[in-house]
Each structure stands twice: as structure tokens, then as C-alpha cells.
Amino acid sequence: MMKCLLLVVWMVVLAGCAARPPPVTVAPGTWRQIDRDILAASQNATEQAEQFARDAMQEWRTLVYQRTETDFIPWFFSYRTHQWLSVKLSWYRLSAGDENDEVVDRLALYLQQQYRKRVLVPVARETDPVRIRERTVRFYVWLMAELLARIPPRYGVPADQFERWLEGIPAIALAPPPNRNASLQQLIGNERLDRLPAYRALTAHIHKAPAEVALWSEDGGISSVATQASRQLTNELTAGGITGVVSAMIGPAGALLSFGMMGVTALMREHQRPEQEALLRKSMSAAFDTEWREWLRSRDRGVMAGVHYLDDTLERQLTSxxxxxxRPALRAP
Incomplete structure (x- = not known):
């Protein structure tokens, strides 16, 4: 009886083996077409990521404009502010002696801090270019996963073979060391990009990359031109107690917003204030728009830097x- 049972089991196993479909062999030409489709998917995802980044940057620009309008401009034109700047200047001069450059630098730092405190930091609690850059990369990766998932059914390629193919395509190549590299499969198959060492390495790589201009919204911005602005303001405040409207850098290095020289009396005349506010607003907007465009344009550190790196890497690998x-056909194991 036991022998009969074993015989039946053995026959069932043999029947199951016979029914198993043979491994699928994908022709080399098919894989080449798949590579073309992957390249097209990356180009598509890059274009959509660019629009995503532009929309997000438009939101950031609107918030900065609103905050500048409601906080910085009223603060800057207030009587109390100009009185306080005069007090600070006097204090700086007492502690610095004859070192005029030290006075200029300290006043410039104060003005920079005020713009950050009143505009940039509050807006950054909601969004800023660095955060937009990270969100844009995540959007690109998510969209690539969606587009690549459509490719295997198109050619009848088994999912496991397609994943093995993607494993052979580098997406992040910052070696050495090895954990600074990641395949396309690792990139799209990771639900938490921040846990992928190669992605963290890419983020650090972009942040440290040299930029053609100083991006003032990042740490270390608003320096050289603000110093020039402070020197102008210092001279005005020193010349017979006259207070001037500061020139400040809020754009690329070298962008100087010159708002003219106005005394305290003129500033306090209400009929002149709208004109001076309009001049300030126009000058700040022009410099800010220049910087805004640079965030979109810069391939090294702009909001599209991460996406451009991934797309360029894939294009280089797939074109090669x-x-x-x-290659010979890839067979299932």
C-alpha cells in the first residue's frame, strides 16, 4: 500500500514538472529596444520633473514676495528701524574704534540676519529651493518606476528578468566606496530613498558642487554685496546723522540693489513713502527673479540638479x- 502511495506521489511530481513552462528567452534585439524605452522613460520623467519643479518654485517665489511685502518692507521703512540702525552704528563705532571695515561688516551681518529672520526662515518652514530639489528627485524616481513598470508586458518579458536587467544599469555612480553606487533597480525599488546610501551620497555631492553663482537662500549667502550695501548705509548714517535706504544682495553674487539716498526726514514724509517703497519693491523683485531663474537653470546645484544627474547617468550608460x-540572449536561471 505504501509503495502504491509513493508511486502516485511520484507521478504527480513528474506531471507537475512536465507542465512547467520552459524558461523564456528574450532576444538581444528586444533588450536593445527595452534600453531605448528606458532612455525615453527617463527623458519623459525629466520633462515632467522640470514642470513639477517650476510649479513648486513658483509657489516659493509667491510666498517670499508676500512675506517681503507684509514684513520686511514695513520693518525697513519704519521710524523705529532707522533709529535702531543709528544706535547700532554708534555702538559698533565705539567698539571698533577707527576700524571702519569692521563697522561695515557688522552692520551688513545684521541686515542679512533680519532678512533671513523676517522672510527666508518663515517661508522655509513651508518650502524652499533645497527642499524642492529633494522633492523633485523623488518625483522623478516615482515616475520612472511607473513608466518602467509598463515595459515588461509590452514585450512579454518576465518580471524577474526585467529586474535583473535593471540591476545591470548604474543610476548613481559616485564610487569609491561601493555604497556610493546604486543600480536603476535599487533606485526605483526603494520606498525610502533616504535609507539608500548612494542616494544620500548623491545629495551630499550636489550640495557640495561648485555653483556659478552664490545661491542666497542657502547657508552662507548674502555676503559680499550686503557688505557693499552696509558700507553705503554706514557712510549715510555717519554723514550728519543722515539715514539711507540699504542696498542688499538677494540675488546672484554681484547683484546690487541701489535704492538711493534718503534722509530720515524724507523717509518719514508719508507722501514720499509710497514712491520709495515702490522703488525698493521693484529692485528687490528684479534681483530675486534673477536668482529664481538661476535655481531653475543651474545643473550643478539648482532644483533640477539631482534629476539631471540621474538622467545624464542613464543616458550615458544606455547610449554606450x-x-x-x-549581447547574447538573457536566459532565465
Missing amino acids: RLEAPE
Whole structure:
């Protein structure tokens, strides 16, 4: 009886083996077409990521304009502010002696801190270019996963073979060390990008990359031109107690907002204040818009820097593969 039972089991196993479909062999030409589709998917995702970044940056610009209008401009034109600047200047001069440059630097730092405190920091609690840059990369990766998922059914390629193919495509290549590298499969298959060492390395790589201009919203911005502005303000405050409207850098290095020289009396005349506020608003907007465009344009540190790195890496890898001789067919293990 036991022998009969074993015989039946053995026959069932053999029947199951016979029914198992043979491994799928994907032709080399199919894989080359898949590479073209992956390249097209990356280009598509990059274009949509760019629009995503532009919309997010428009939101940031609107918030900065609103905060500048409701907080910084009223603060800057208030009588109390100009009185306080005069007091600070006097204090700086007492502690600095004849060192005029030290006075200029200290006043410039104060003005920078006020703009950050009243505009940039509050807005950054909601959004800022650095955060937008990270969100744009995540959007690109998410969209790539969606687009790549459509490719295997198109050619009848088994999912496991397609994943193995993606494992062979570098997406992040910052070696050495090895944990600074990641394949395309690792990138799209990771639900938490911040837990992927190669992604963290990419973020650090972008942050440290040299930029063509100083991006003032990041740490270390608003320095050289603000110093020039402070020197102008210091001279005005020193010349017979006259207070001037500060020139400040809120754009690329070298962008100087010159708001003219106005005494305290003129500033306090209400009929002149709207005109001076309009001049300030126009000058700040022009410099800010220049910087805003640079955040969108810069491939090294702008909001699209991470996406451009991934797209360029994939394009370089896939173009090289497509130009190489055809590989033998990839068989299932």
C-alpha cells in the first residue's frame, strides 16, 4: 500500500514538472529596444520633473514676495528701524574704534540676519529651493518606476528578468566606496530613498558642487554685496546723522540693489513713502527673479540638479550599451 502511495506521489511530481513552462528567452534585439524605452522613460520623467519643479518654485517665489511685502518692507521703512540702525552704528563705532571695515561688516551681518529672520526662515518652514530639489528627485524616481513598470508586458518579458536587467544599469555612480553606487533597480525599488546610501551620497555631492553663482537662500549667502550695501548705509548714517535706504544682495553674487539716498526726514514724509517703497519693491523683485531663474537653470546645484544627474547617468550608460555589439540572449536561471 505504501509503495502504491509513493508511486502516485511520484507521478504527480513528474506531471507537475512536465507542465512547467520552459524558461523564456528574450532576444538581444528586444533588450536593445527595452534600453531605448528606458532612455525615453527617463527623458519623459525629466520633462515632467522640470514642470513639477517650476510649479513648486513658483509657489516659493509667491510666498517670499508676500512675506517681503507684509514684513520686511514695513520693518525697513519704519521710524523705529532707522533709529535702531543709528544706535547700532554708534555702538559698533565705539567698539571698533577707527576700524571702519569692521563697522561695515557688522552692520551688513545684521541686515542679512533680519532678512533671513523676517522672510527666508518663515517661508522655509513651508518650502524652499533645497527642499524642492529633494522633492523633485523623488518625483522623478516615482515616475520612472511607473513608466518602467509598463515595459515588461509590452514585450512579454518576465518580471524577474526585467529586474535583473535593471540591476545591470548604474543610476548613481559616485564610487569609491561601493555604497556610493546604486543600480536603476535599487533606485526605483526603494520606498525610502533616504535609507539608500548612494542616494544620500548623491545629495551630499550636489550640495557640495561648485555653483556659478552664490545661491542666497542657502547657508552662507548674502555676503559680499550686503557688505557693499552696509558700507553705503554706514557712510549715510555717519554723514550728519543722515539715514539711507540699504542696498542688499538677494540675488546672484554681484547683484546690487541701489535704492538711493534718503534722509530720515524724507523717509518719514508719508507722501514720499509710497514712491520709495515702490522703488525698493521693484529692485528687490528684479534681483530675486534673477536668482529664481538661476535655481531653475543651474545643473550643478539648482532644483533640477539631482534629476539631471540621474538622467545624464542613464543616458550615458544606455547610449554606450546601444552603441556596443549585441549581447547574447538573457536566459532565465
